[in-house]
Amino acid sequence: MATYRANLLLRRDAVAAELAAMTATAMGGMANVKSADGGTTIDHVGYRKSLLEELRSLNDELKRVAELEAVESGDDGPFEIETIMDA
Numbered sequence: 001m002a003t004y005r006a007n008l009l010l011r012r013d014a015v016a017a018e019l020a021a022m023t024a025t026a027m028g029g030m031a032n033v034k035s036a037d038g039g040t041t042i043d044h045v046g047y048r049k050s051l052l053e054e055l056r057s058l059n060d061e062l063k064r065v066a067e068l069e070a071v072e073s074g075d076d077g078p079f080e081i082e083t084i085m086d087a
Contacts, residue, residue: 001072005065012058019051
């Protein structure tokens with residue numbers, strides 16, 4: 001599980017770095033460029049959106065891995081004890 005988590009962290013850092021490096025003149029930072037016949041030839045917006053989606057997905061998976069690691073270590077997290085008394 002530790003290797004899987006480490007790989008997720010590396011991927012997340014790479015995606016975050018790519019997003020942070022985007023400028024108005026870089027791939028993903030510009031508007032879509034269309035060809036003369038109207039078809040999209042460079043999908044800057046789609047690229048940016050796919051990176052953001054990947055970042056969300058990686059963060060969700062890292063959260064799931066942390067929950068699994070907590071269960072495996074015996075720390076199931078916070079819990080509540082409820083006592084009901086009859087009057």
